[in-house]
Amino acid sequence: MEETIKTFGKLDVLVNNAGIVSMTSVEDYTGESFDKIFAINLKAPIYLTKIAKPHLVLTKGNIVNMSSVSATRLAAGSFMYGITKNGISYFTKTTAASFAKDGIRCNAICPGVIATDIYDNIMPKEFLETVLTNEASLLNGKVATVEDVANMAVFLASEKAAMVTGECIVIDGGRFITKINE
Template sequence: MIIVTTTQSDILLDYSINRLKVVNGTLRRNGDTMNFNGKVVLITGGSSGIGAGTAEYLAKLGATLALTGRNAENLKTTIEKCITSEDTPRPISIVGDITNESDAKMIIEKVIETFGRLDVLINNAGIIERGTIENTSLGQYDRVMNTNVRAMYHLTMLAVPHLIASKGNIVNVSSVNGMRSFPGVLAYNISKSAVDQFTRCVALELAAKGVRCNSINPGVIVTDIHRRGGMNDDEYNKFLEHSRTTHALGRPGNVEETAASIAFLASDLASFITAAQLPVDGGRHAMCPR
């Protein structure tokens, strides 16, 4: 007599195998693709850098986009780049300052008024200011914390009821500076550590309601954020050159690589991932360079 026993792992393996299929030569799970058709995605800081690049990336995957930022012209430019065909859902731009409480409320209201739902919130807006404990003013500290932490907290709080309704998810753009300690950008480091803790706590609080929350933690990505933070061209070029030694892969990253990581976490491919910090940093978080 043969006795066959079925374990929980056997059931899970059978379930997983039965969900696998080949699509255009790529092995995928049934129903789980990088497809955002019908999904409404709100991106803060959508007028430049990682936010703009993520908008363009998600537009190619069929997302319906709401982009917010303070620069109307830059938002317009981003939207034009997102519209690549007649079938592309037309994004909306919402000019506003997320550190302003009434603007934050207006942003969420505009998204719901226009699309009737919200599926993904990408908290990307952020600033960096240089300074140590000896010369970072309280004004600098407040600007960084208000933009990078308080505004994210408030906008997420306003978005959560709609994300619960859609069983949506949140992706917070943090930094390798939240995972490791670096001198010279003290307020920024503190703010990104706070973002990582915020991500984990929100993930646990909303898990039972079907809402995921994750962060990506980029290393040096080639954008204008460091110039806006006070670097001149010569300093920035030296900074990028130094990044060859501070990143294990020997180079800084680019916006598209970061956008692809955000898209993954926001997609159904990441349906069993929450409370995660995804380093997109060429291995910098594992190194100890100065």
Template sequence: MASLANKVILITGSSAGIGAGIAVHLAPLQPKLVLTGRNKDNLNKIAEKCQSAGLSADKIHTITADITRDEDLKNLIDGTVNKFNGLDVLVNNAGISYYKTTQETQMPKFDEIMAINVRAPCHLAQLAIPHLIKTKGTIINISSALGQKGIPQATAYCMSKSSIDHFTKLLAAELGPHRVRVNSVSPGFTRSELQLRAGMPKEQLEDYIKAQSYLTALGRAGEPDDIAKCVKFLASGEASYITGENILVDGGRNIAVPKFNISGN
């Protein structure tokens, strides 16, 4: 089993979705978790779920933050280090999606996507690096399968995730001499609130899930827990010789073709 006992782990966007799933999945391994997001009530609910999973309250710290604000990013790192005397793992998970083509994309929305999905992870990594060098820690960026094989209906989002993929490799090369590992995890379609927040009508969501499941080799949508398992591995010493990698956790979505009957029956 991956050992994360007493490792200080900061997870952005951990008030819901994949980030919350990561936090709850890691809780039984007894790390020191820093949960952050914009919704304080939701953060408290996830903290309670982590406690129900076996993590004591003194090992959980919540910080309400807006990652588009530089002062909030600084407060995240300072608050983490002040609370737990260091930082071992940074999980850059927070992100937003947006279903619009290039022609439909409004530039203010484009700027918002890049600010949250690209600038914030880069800046937070900058702030975290001095502390991660001390602990020989690791950075895990949550990217997307759409960073490798995008769809034209989500141009800005796909661009932002491609940027994260390249950033991961560049930062891994930069920090390798300091024994700091940097990897990314690219979920395929994963059941969460992301699609609704991106503007998908709620009544279309189940049909969308069915369509995505059909196009996935394993025939189902991903769950936050699927992503959390990969994060657990990369955060642990079991991945001590892995850096600069982007691991697809997509059920085979990026290799699959639509199923069809070739028997003639």
């Protein structure tokens, strides 16, 4: 943050994008594993938001948090991850409400499964390939990309989204909407 202010003289946008996935069940829970995922997925964005706020007040800037579709739907084996991403969604709404008086907007993006290396060690490759190639489960017939998520972040950070705050926007190709038989 200091380097950004030093280099650019101001802070317009904070994107809280770091995160880890842990595919565990309640039976697999350990305090150590929860502490790690909680620290990265929830505690770090809260801390970064706190230290960014004075700079964002000056620019009437905004915050984009990365949540997950797991904050809106149950996903097998994602209980700890889902808890932290639900926390990010709630944090987004409360931050939007409390920072509005300072002219700061806050929104979250909730991506579905997107082929990135985050899944390499936690999900069987066959499952991921099935999800990513099963166009029948996608309303628009294509899989979301990293660029789709980045484009939404750019939009939310822009003045084009001046009236959008406190929202958690799902990007999953309409995967969980039931198609109407034609």
